[in-house]
Structure formats: structure tokens, C-alpha cells
Amino acid sequence: MNTPSSASAASLPPLVVSDRLAKKALRHFKERFIEMLLFGAASVSVLTTVGIIWVLVSESYHFFETVPLWSFLTDTMWTPLFADPHYGILPLLAGTLTTSLVALIVAIPLGTTIAIYLSEFARPAVREIVKPFLELLGGIPTIVYGYFALTVVIPMLQLLIPGLSGFNMLGAGIVMGIAIIPYVSSLAEDAMRAVPMNMREGSYAMGGTKLQTALRVVMPAALSGILSAYILGISRAVGETMIVAVAAGMQPNFTLNPLESAQTISAYIVQVALGDLPHGSIGYQSIFAAGLSLMLMTLSLNLVGHVLRRRYREAY
């Protein structure tokens, strides 16, 4: 064990003690210091994540001591504030999935179309005008979107669909879709613009039109980036809180019908967090179980995104 290392130490050239050595030591110290600083900065995000997971898991653990995991996953009622409380996540999950699905039906086609237009068709001048507007759209606080849903979109939907309730998942989902368009379109556009020009030239040289080139060559070439954009959009939709809290209603409702009102996981969490349930009560702890479910959903989406990116990564 010892022999090789002592042999290599012996073969090193003898150290010369000089000024240069002192400088070297100083430089070494500085490098180490900066490295530590950078490491510290990076650790903050890691530690925060670990802290959040720790809180979620430990609080959920207390919750699951009272409510069996099985009934949490299969009970179709979520009534933590009733005299006979039920803690079934399914209604909240249904609300989350339905609003997200409506949002994606809006955001994916529109976001993709915008990305194709901006990347492949728009003249630079047009792009310079449209992009800031999209960024603005992405910067509007979601609470504003929530009231936009409640006061503009839902009344319009009520004209089309008589008898529609004033709170519903359709209106909330549509507006949520509009809110996540910028995320989808800007990432997808970046992915398409990264496709090298010689790929497009290959298609044009074959007699391809702009549209054929965009749809049959550029999009497949940018597939991994476009899928990432979609995954980000889905994560946003699943985690989105204020729009659904304001416009989808606050009643847990085990339904996939977007015309009904319902509550999502995130909206439930705000409701309880803002309410006056005593800390440590089982009702209060339920938000950690709900939060953990939400986090597992977005985490698995990120994993799917990661796998897709690796799988479809293109070598140009």
C-alpha cells in the first residue's frame, strides 16, 4: 500500500524554497477562498431544497400517523374541516389535473405556434416587437390573471354556455394556459433557433417551403428542447396557485368535468395557510401531505423531462 506513494514522492523534483513559492501559496489561498465562496452560493439552493423536503416529509409523517396512506390515496372526499373529516387527495388531484389539462390544451398549441412563427417566419423587426410583449405577459402577477378569469373570461364563457357557474375550471384553465404561453413559447423558440442554418438550407435546397422546413426539419431537430418547454409548461400549470384559487372555486369536487367548480392541491394549501387552523392540528398538517404530493408530481415531471431530453438530444 505504502510503497507506490512513497516511491512517487521520492521521484518528485526537490522543492526550491524561494519567493515564487510564497506567491504560489498566496495564489493558492485566494483560489481556495473564491472556490469556497462559490461553493457556499451553490449550497444555498441545495440546502433550501433539502430543508423544504425535510419539513414536508416530517410534517407529512405526523399527518400519516393519523390518516392512513391508503385512505389518503383512495378516499374520494376531501373534507378536513367537517365534523366527520375525510382526507382523500383524489378530489384535489382531479381539480389539479383538469385545470392543468385545460391550460395545456391552450398553451401548447398556441405556445408552439408562436415559437414557430417567431423562430422561422417573423422578420427581425416583428420579432423585436412581439418578444417584449410575451415577456410582459409572463411578468404579469398571477393574481391579476385570476381576476381577469373571474371578471372577463368566465362571464364570456357564461354567454356561450348558459348555466355555467361563476367559478369553474374551464375559465381558470384557459387563463392559466394564457399565463404559461410565454414559458412554452420562449423555450421552444430558443430550441428552434439553435437548430443550425445548414439544416434548414438542406431542406430549402430540396425544394421545401418555409412551412415544410419548419415542421418537418426544424421541429424534429429541436424536439428535445421543445419537449422541455412543454414539461416546464406542465410543471407551471400543476403548481399554479392564484388563478385557480380565485377563479376555479374553493370546493373540493371529485370530477374531471371542466365546467364544474373545484379546488386544486395548490389552492387548498393557500386556503389553509391563510386560514386560522391551529398549528399542529391534523387539518393544518394536511397541507404538508398535499404539498408533498404536489412536489412529487412536479419532481416526476422534471424527471420525465430529463429522460426525454437525453433520449431526443440531437447531435447536429
Added chain:
Amino acid sequence: MVSSTTMRMSDQREDQATPQALSNTAGFRSLRSHGVVARVETAPVKAAVEDFSFYYGDFKALKSISLPVHEKRVTALIGPSGCGKSTLLRAFNRMHDLYPGNRYEGAIRLHPDNTNLLSPGVDPIEVRMRIGMVFQKPNPFPKSIYENVAYGLRIRGEGNRSVLDDRVKEALQGAALWSEVEHRLHDPATALSGGQQQRLCIARCLATNPEVLLFDEPTSALDPIATASIEDLIHELRDKVTILIVTHNMQQAARVSDYTAYMYLGELMEFGETSQIFVNPTRKETEDYITGRFG
């Protein structure tokens, strides 16, 4: 204008050749001993560049070029870097239309119909349907080998599976790639080697039976073996299609081409049969470039 020089007899040329020029024409002479060059004189003109100038914005990159491109022959464009070879080549399929600020002046007439390819009334897509192009860097699409070759047919609306199968096979055979890929037609094209990718790009063009094939330094990204296979292929293709090739490699120009155009600073300095240009150039500049004293 310069094409009068192409009518000289070949043996005269050799007598007048300088030793340097001769040493560079070994490839060419081996071809000629196979009787390839003998047919050069008879080829009709497939495309005629007429007093063609080209502008990138305000910069005049090509200055009134006139040049015949003979049918089912290989014409090489040579000249130092930046002289405008690619610019001229890319005018033939209106590639410059893709970027703003570019301007054509003059004409490139495609025979037999005498269409001016550069006329604003002519749809660039129509032009590109008739003229194929192979690029410097192989650029297969992110699709399977099969779909790469079928691409041109599909965008022309061909959906019949058996027609596609036949044409894809034919094109891959034409590009000397069939035997290497016939059992993995549905693998991604990016899994092929660089030389195979370049032959795939050639097959992609062949599938739609272009009248003219443009090559812009098709072997500059390839190793010598892959280069040799592409050169062999170009050699076979000249029976079927008119070829225009840009190359930096003098041996390559001598080996594969029937005609050579020497360009310098956006102008056509000399055009003639490859045998004449390489053995007995009329201009001193051409000779200097070919023999490597300049460029």
C-alpha cells in the same frame, strides 16, 4: 468568350506544359487514359451564366460572370478562398433568396426551356426542385435514413409507400450506399459516418432526379477514404446529371471534372476544359494558382 480555348487538341497541350503543371495533373491524365475526356467536346450547354453579378448588400461579390455549364459533364469551380465560388454556386438554386439584402443581376439560363433561374418571376422553389445541392458539411435531417432520402418525394406530395420504397432504394444505390444501409433503413441518419452521411445527402438529392447537382466542397470535411468514394460517385453520376462542384483541392478538380473555371476576386479569370486549364492555362494567374505558387 474564353470557351474558344477549349477546342485545342490535347496532344498540343502536353507539349507546351510546364513541368510544374504536369506534376499536378497526374490524376487527370490517368482519367484521360481511360478515354473519359475524349467526349468533352460534344456536350451541349445545360445552363448558361450570362453577365451575372451578385451583391451582398452593397458588396459586389461577383462581377459579370459568363460561363457555360455543359450537360452531363462535371464543371469545377476553383480559386482562392473568398473569390466567390460558393456565391456563384448558390445562385444556381437561389439559396441567396433566404437572406435579406442579396441581389442578382444578369441571368442564369437553364436549358432546354431557357428559363432564367434568377428572374423574380421564377419561383425559387421551382428552381430548387430541378437543381439539387450537396453541402460542405453533411447535413442529414434528424430523421431515419429512409425518411432522409424520401424527404424530397414527400414534400412533392408522394405518399405511395411502394413508390417511395423503390425510389429510396434506387437513390441509395445511385449514391453507392445501399449495401451499407439496406438492413438499417430506419435507423437515425446521424448514426452514419461522415462519409456515409455525405453519400446519404447525395442520395437525398438523387431521389428527385435533379437536372443539375451542385456540390460545395463536398469532401472537405471527410477523410481520404471517404473522399475517394465521393469522387468515384461523382464520376459515376456524370452520366446521369449535370454537375457543378466547388473544390479547394486541385487534384480533385483534375480528377473529377471535365471543365474548370478559375475565379479570382469575384471575377471569372479563365474557363476551359480541365485538361487545358491544368496543362496549358492561358493566364499566368491560373497557372500560379494551380501549381500552388499562389492561393
